[in-house]
Amino acid sequence: MLEKIDLSVTVDKETYKAAVAELGERLGVLQRELKQAGVPVIILFEGMGAAGKGTQINRLIQAMDPRGFSVFASNRPTEEELMRPFLWRYWIKTPAKGRTAIFDRSWYRSVQADRFDGLTKEKDILKAFQDILSFEKQLTDDGTVIIKLFLYISQEEQKKRFKKLAQSKETAWRVSDADWERNKEYHRYLRINEEMLERTDTEHAPWTIIEATDRNYAAMKVMSTVTERLDYELKKRKSQNEHAGEKSVGCVPGDKYKNGVLSGVDLSKRLTESEYKEELNRLQKRLEMLHSEIYRLRIPVVIGFEGWDAGGKGGAIKRLTSHLDPRGYQVNPTASPNDIEKVHHYLWRFWNNVPKAGHIAIFDRTWYGRVMVERIEGFCTEAEWKRAYQEINEMEAHMANAGAVVLKFWMHIDKDEQERRFKERMENPAKQWKITDEDWRNRAKWDLYEEAVNEMLVRTSTTYAPWIVVEGNDKHYARVKVLQTVVDAIEKKIKEVKKAEKQKD
Numbered sequence: 107m108l109e110k111i112d113l114s115v116t117v118d119k120e121t122y123k124a125a126v127a128e129l130g131e132r133l134g135v136l137q138r139e140l141k142q143a144g145v146p147v148i149i150l151f152e153g154m155g156a157a158g159k160g161t162q163i164n165r166l167i168q169a170m171d172p173r174g175f176s177v178f179a180s181n182r183p184t185e186e187e188l189m190r191p192f193l194w195r196y197w198i199k200t201p202a203k204g205r206t207a208i209f210d211r212s213w214y215r216s217v218q219a220d221r222f223d224g225l226t227k228e229k230d231i232l233k234a235f236q237d238i239l240s241f242e243k244q245l246t247d248d249g250t251v252i253i254k255l256f257l258y259i260s261q262e263e264q265k266k267r268f269k270k271l272a273q274s275k276e277t278a279w280r281v282s283d284a285d286w287e288r289n290k291e292y293h294r295y296l297r298i299n300e301e302m303l304e305r306t307d308t309e310h311a312p313w314t315i316i317e318a319t320d321r322n323y324a325a326m327k328v329m330s331t332v333t334e335r336l337d338y339e340l341k342k343r344k345s346q347n348e349h350a351g352e353k354s355v356g357c358v359p360g361d362k363y364k365n366g367v368l369s370g371v372d373l374s375k376r377l378t379e380s381e382y383k384e385e386l387n388r389l390q391k392r393l394e395m396l397h398s399e400i401y402r403l404r405i406p407v408v409i410g411f412e413g414w415d416a417g418g419k420g421g422a423i424k425r426l427t428s429h430l431d432p433r434g435y436q437v438n439p440t441a442s443p444n445d446i447e448k449v450h451h452y453l454w455r456f457w458n459n460v461p462k463a464g465h466i467a468i469f470d471r472t473w474y475g476r477v478m479v480e481r482i483e484g485f486c487t488e489a490e491w492k493r494a495y496q497e498i499n500e501m502e503a504h505m506a507n508a509g510a511v512v513l514k515f516w517m518h519i520d521k522d523e524q525e526r527r528f529k530e531r532m533e534n535p536a537k538q539w540k541i542t543d544e545d546w547r548n549r550a551k552w553d554l555y556e557e558a559v560n561e562m563l564v565r566t567s568t569t570y571a572p573w574i575v576v577e578g579n580d581k582h583y584a585r586v587k588v589l590q591t592v593v594d595a596i597e598k599k600i601k602e603v604k605k606a607e608k609q610k611d
Contacts, residue, residue: 108300113260113319122322129329130169136336137170137206143343144203144449146250149332150212153257154299155285156267157318159210162257165325166332167208175206180215189404189462191508192216192234193241197457200245202449213238217302222288222295233507235305240500246310247493248451251339253332254311256303257318261292367563368556371518373579382582386425389589394429396596397466401434403603404463406510408502409592410472413517414555415545416527418578419470422517422588426468436461440471452476452486452494453501460505472514473498477562482554495565506570511599514571515588516563519578521552 117125140147149166151159163177178199187195193213201207216234220226226234242252259267268285271277288295307313314331318324377385400407409426411419427435438459447455453473461467476498481491502512519527528549531541548555567573574591578584 108258108296108303108315111258111315111317113258113263113317115317115323116320117323117326119322122326125326126165126329129326129333132333132337133166133169133329134171136333136340137174139340140206140251140336141174141204143340144249145339145343146201146203146245147206147253147336148201148209148245148250149206149253149255150209150214151255151257152211152214152218153255153316153318154259154264154295155288156264156271156281157257157259157316158321158324159257161321162255162316162318162325162328163208163210166328169329170206174204175208176201177208177210180209180211180213186462189464190406190460191504191510193237193504194457194460196241197454200250200451200454202446203249204449213241214302214306218299219284219288222291222298223284230507237500237504237507238306239308240497240504242306242308242311244453244497244500245451247497248490250451251336252311253335254306254313255316255328255331256299256313257316257324259318261289263319264289264292367560367575368518369560371575371577373518373520373523373577375577375583376580377582377586379582382586385586386589389586389593390425390429392593393426393589393596396593396600397430397434399600400466400596401464403600404509405596405599405603406461406463406505406508407466407592407596408461408469408505408510408512409466410469410474410512410514411517412472412474412478412514413576413578414519414524415548416524416531416540417517417519418576418581418584419515419517421581422515422576422585423468423470425585426588426592430466434464435466435468437468437470440469440475452480453497457501461510463509473501474514474562474566477566478555478558479548481558482551495562498566499568499571502566502568502571509603511595512571513592513595514567514573515591516559516573516575517578517584518575521549523579524549 151163153159167175167177176199180196183192183195196209196213199207199209216226217231217238221228221231246252268281268289271281303313303315314327316324316327316331411423413419423437427437436459440456443452443455456469456473459467459469476486476494477491480486505512528541528545531537563573563575574587576584576587
């Protein structure tokens, strides 16, 4: 495919200067309009080595207000980045609404240079492509404009540029042994890039090939591509149906999920005081040992807690962390998003708290707020919460693909037990802070929440990130079940990792 592209195209200086002046003025206007419209933009530059990505980025941003964009150079991942899912370092750099993020190389490194160098194994390539496609789809569905540019030069042109860079002390460092190796095996590397382009060229995030032999022609095409795409995206948004952005008003109770997962939960399960103390002591000690083991084996663990208000999330988390080394876990309480979080993709704030390998991240309420409270209260559109099921499944799959144990607990109690606990909190001065007017308002929408929860459990419980419904009317039983489930899951993962290590040997 790429070999059929004419790389001899050029442009004279007069044409280039006139075009860039006009395009630059238009780009400045578009940047201001995008800011006003609250549209986030990602522009990524990929391509062959020495194709001029840095040069083209510099030329592009000359027409832009530097207060409205950030440029990120994606080099080899650091040790810190290697200890998290490979998309983590890009998720945390996704732009806020109205801002632009420009990437000099990007998440495609894993299926491009790293694949060529053998750092990404062939068995993992399909998963990596799927993770990338999911990542881009989630961002564009949320309103981000993604412009992907692939700068292309021939083997001969690349070799000439490498030699010129290597001859100067000031630039020799820019040409590595790996660069020369890719030039030597140019056609194999080209095929890897062609597969990348073919697999990830989508309607919502298409690739544009930039013929980069003539730098002026390349700069003109880059700027033209960016301005045309941004102009198109703004016009598309302006012409959208006026009802497209209306808020969802919640869900209407129906029969589809009414008799769902929760209706079959046996809330009569109990433990005696002595049984509880014995099991609690045994499991906490076992978890203490396992914590050291997952750190040694570099296994990340993600544990999410959802449930009814007063369902026992806090008590379960307290017992879960009681014997853990505080340096190796983090409890992340999830409140309503703040102003910074609101101008990012709703998953952004959770990606910022993904644990590194060997550590545990516990979420007291999670990303599932999108399909529960945001759905019921109308804080997002119907289209947004409906597509969230797939987005969440894909996020959790990416964590699991990176080796994480992912567990999600729904702390379940009945309505009578909730009322009893609410009243107990109100009567106890030490616990009054736990009960708010919002808790009582949410209780009035019990049926709406029950339907939403049933749908959530069915649609997002997977083999790699299962939901565990915890019978919570008896706090003792609930806490032990949480601990036992976590212990079992970690033990299973440790066995898998050790088995894989033996097979390598």
